[in-house]
Amino acid sequence: xxxxxxxxxxxxAGTTINSQILIEVANCAESINxxxxxxxxxxxxxxxxxxxxxxxxxEFPQNFLGISLQEQPDKFYxxxxxxxxxxxxxSSMQMIMENLQSxxxxxxxNCEGLQYRLGDFRLRVGKVVPINSENLRGIVMEMEYLPxxxxxxxxxxMSEFFEIWKETLGKRxxxxxxxxxxxxxxxxxxxxxxxxxxxxxxxxxxxxxMAATSQSSQATRN
Numbered sequence: 001x002x003x004x005x006x007x008x009x010x011x012x013a014g015t016t017i018n019s020q021i022l023i024e025v026a027n028c029a030e031s032i033n034x035x036x037x038x039x040x041x042x043x044x045x046x047x048x049x050x051x052x053x054x055x056x057x058x059e060f061p062q063n064f065l066g067i068s069l070q071e072q073p074d075k076f077y078x079x080x081x082x083x084x085x086x087x088x089x090x091s092s093m094q095m096i097m098e099n100l101q102s103x104x105x106x107x108x109x110n111c112e113g114l115q116y117r118l119g120d121f122r123l124r125v126g127k128v129v130p131i132n133s134e135n136l137r138g139i140v141m142e143m144e145y146l147p148x149x150x151x152x153x154x155x156x157x158m159s160e161f162f163e164i165w166k167e168t169l170g171k172r173x174x175x176x177x178x179x180x181x182x183x184x185x186x187x188x189x190x191x192x193x194x195x196x197x198x199x200x201x202x203x204x205x206x207x208x209x210m211a212a213t214s215q216s217s218q219a220t221r222n
Contacts, residue, residue, distance in 0.1 A: 009139035034116030041112035
């Protein structure tokens with residue numbers, strides 16, 4: 001499976017994320033001869049356990065993130081960050097949990113947008129919005145290199161492409177930048193060969209950072 005870096009937009013201090021930034025980023029992809037390939041969407045659901053008795057609390061993970069990826073429509077992934085655990089299940093798992101009434105949904109968000117092909121690279125640029133809402137929570141970008149599936153082997157060429165991308169985007173003087181934080185995949189028992197579970201770990205890390213940033217900005221305003 002092709003290697004993929006997932007990046008998130010880090011606004012400058014005192015600025016907020018808005019849809020104009022998303023438009024500028026998409027225009028930037030087209031300016032470097034990115035060929036539009038269509039739309040993409042991943043769905044993320046935050047769950048918490050329904051405890052009928054408090055004594056059972058230790059038997060269930062307190063919270064976990066459920067992930068449905070467009071690239072794996074028949075699969076459902078569960079990321080339990082505290083236990084450094086990623087579980088792959090059939091997509092029917094969501095219905096099973098609903099029927100068992102073991103967990104309830106706290107929040108569901110979509111990452112959705114456009115994807116572009118640039119030679120051996122594919123870029124997916126998208127907004128993070130709650131389902132049934134246009135309230136922009138963040139901007140993400142998937143940077144995929146199609147010929148290589150080894151995380152270590154791809155590192156140099158991915159870094160070089162990211163530098164070119166930052167330089168190109170920097171000419172637009174936007175109030176922020178794309179940040180890449182590399183998770184420690186070995187903590188989750190993942191090897192060097194890239195899989196959808198690596199994608200899940202990256203998204204879980206980014207969404208946790210977005211939540212922390214949102215809480216921090218709310219506290220500042222209050």
